[in-house]
Amino acid sequence: MKNNIKIIFDVNIWVSAFISPNMEKRVQAIILQDEVEIIICSELLEELKQTLQRYKFKKYLSSERILLAIELVEQSSTVINLKSVVELCRDHKDDYLLALAKDAQADFLLTGDKDLLVLNPFEKTQIIKLSEYLEQGMV
Numbered sequence: 497m498k499n500n501i502k503i504i505f506d507v508n509i510w511v512s513a514f515i516s517p518n519m520e521k522r523v524q525a526i527i528l529q530d531e532v533e534i535i536i537c538s539e540l541l542e543e544l545k546q547t548l549q550r551y552k553f554k555k556y557l558s559s560e561r562i563l564l565a566i567e568l569v570e571q572s573s574t575v576i577n578l579k580s581v582v583e584l585c586r587d588h589k590d591d592y593l594l595a596l597a598k599d600a601q602a603d604f605l606l607t608g609d610k611d612l613l614v615l616n617p618f619e620k621t622q623i624i625k626l627s628e629y630l631e632q633g634m635v
Contacts, residue, residue, distance in 0.1 A: 502600055511548065536573040541566065576599050576600045
């Protein structure tokens with residue numbers, strides 16, 4: 497049996513998917529692939545919740561849509577409890593994503609964050625933009 501491709505979407509990818517129909521289609525195309533497993537952790541969920549509740553997103557997302565978005569993320573993902581501690585990122589608040597990549601043995605961390613992109617690759621995880629992943633023909 498073929499192993500699943502394990503993917504972590506950074507919070508910036510999730511947020512873009514919830515406010516941009518074009519990005520939503522791109523993310524959905526990945527999520528709906530049978531061989532893809534989306535990986536999250538409680539820290540990612542918490543950052544996503546806090547980010548979506550920022551004032552600047554109120555014009556895009558109602559409270560109900562935020563709740564549905566969080567529920568969608570939870571239902572479409574595998575939750576990993578972090579065990580590793582990684583202190584490598586210039587922006588230390590993103591170190592948990594590297595720990596998640598390590599603990600989940602993720603194949604990809606998809607992000608638009610330059611502080612993470614400069615670390616590509618991290619162990620066995622490719623840290624790339626969503627557009628690069630799509631250009632590789634993975635979808």
